[in-house]
Amino acid sequence: MSSFNSHAWVLFTSTLPGRSQSTPRVRLWRALKELGSAPLRDGVILLPANDRHRAALEAIGAQVEKDGGTAWLLELPAQRPMVEEQLRAAFDRTEAYTELERKLVGLRSDAVGLDETSARQRLRQLHRDFEGVSAIDFFPGDAQARVRVMLEELTEQLNRRFSPQEPAASDGQIAQLKSSDYHARQWATRRHLWVDRVASAWLIRRFIDDEARFVWLERPDACPKDALGFDFDGAAFTHVGERVTFEVLTASFGLDADPGLVRLGRLVHFLDVGGIEVAEAAGFEAVLAGLRDTAPDDDALLNAMTPMLDGLYQRYLTAET
Known part of the structure; x- marks a missing residue:
């Protein structure tokens, strides 16, 4: 354990009637586990004191009281250093981080033989697992820092393999534009479309420029001078801050008030850079991967993905209205 300042604690003790059904007991156990509480003794749990x-x-x-039991919440002031050390030891997450390290090493070893979909699914799960452990790691130390670095390095490794020209986010402002000024234009992005690019191309054709012509680039520096680039460094439309290209396009053309596009943007964001999980994400990614493996070119891939994106948009739009 690293050096620390004194810390106040909260104690929680509860009892449920002996005749109580198993459901309240399981509910109580799960709720306390999700908080990251530590058992101090039978029926008494401990947490660092804070408002949350x-x-x-x-x-x-x-x-608990609604279920017919009793519950007490008590404050425990900071203790002398030896006792503080013992209390904090109850929240040691080293074992969980060690398991994460094992999985990270496993993915790094397996990555050579994995396709992009499988590799990224496993990586996203590791990100979620790390966030879950970190959320209840109330006294983080070297173990958390070490796993964080390993996760960042593995993420960079997979990005270099599967998306070597993935754009870096800029800090610029998003200009407000009119779609009428972008009619029958040529648009360009990196070939071998993946989530953000295929969704952005669909968005352009459906909501911005219904006569758009697309150029699929082998290299971003081969972008024609008269083409509107998207989703690569230096493109007219690319990542800005935490927004992926799809979200930047919706904001640029005043489409970010459309609830269907907002929800679709959340899906694209999650699959492209992570964040809040979206239920449809795994299915969307699996279909895209299958179509990308069978489509003869990116024009065919966009055409094949268009009905799926149309359907998702209508479903999201209906759900929000």
Whole structure:
């Protein structure tokens, strides 16, 4: 354990009636586990004192009382250093980080034989696992830092393999544009379309320029001078801040108030750079991977993906209205 300052604690103790069904007990156990609590002794759990933990434990206590039990939430002041050390040891997440390290090494070893979809699915799961452990690692130390570096390095490794020309996010402002000024234009992006590029091409043709002509580039520096580039460094439309190209296009052309496009943007964002998981993401990615493996070229791939994107958009639009 690293050096630390004294810390206040909250103690939570509860009992449920002996005749209580298993459901309340399981619900209580799951709620306390999700908080990252540590058992101090039978029926007593410990957490660092903060507003979030107090509020969560109060809600759990209310549910216990609703189920016919009793619950107490108590404050424990900071203890002398030896006791503090023992209390903090109950929250040691080294074992969880060690398991994450093992999985990261496994993915790094397996990556050579994996396709992009499988590799990125496993990588996203590792990101989620790391975020889950970090959220309950109340006293982070070397283990968290080490796994964070390994995860960043593996992410960069997979990006170099599968998306060697993936754009870096810029800090620029998103200009407000009129689609009427972008009619029957030539648009260009990197070939071998993946999530952000295929969704952006669909968006352009459906909502911005219905007579758009696309050029699929072997290299971004081969972009024609009169073409509007998207989703590569130096392109007219690419990542800005935390927004992926699809989201930048919707914001640029005033489409970001459309609830269907907003939800579609969340899916694209998750699959492209991670973040909040979207239920349809795995299916979308699997279909795209299968079509990309069988489509003769990117024009055919875009045409094949268009009905799926149309359907998702209409489903999202209907769900929001």
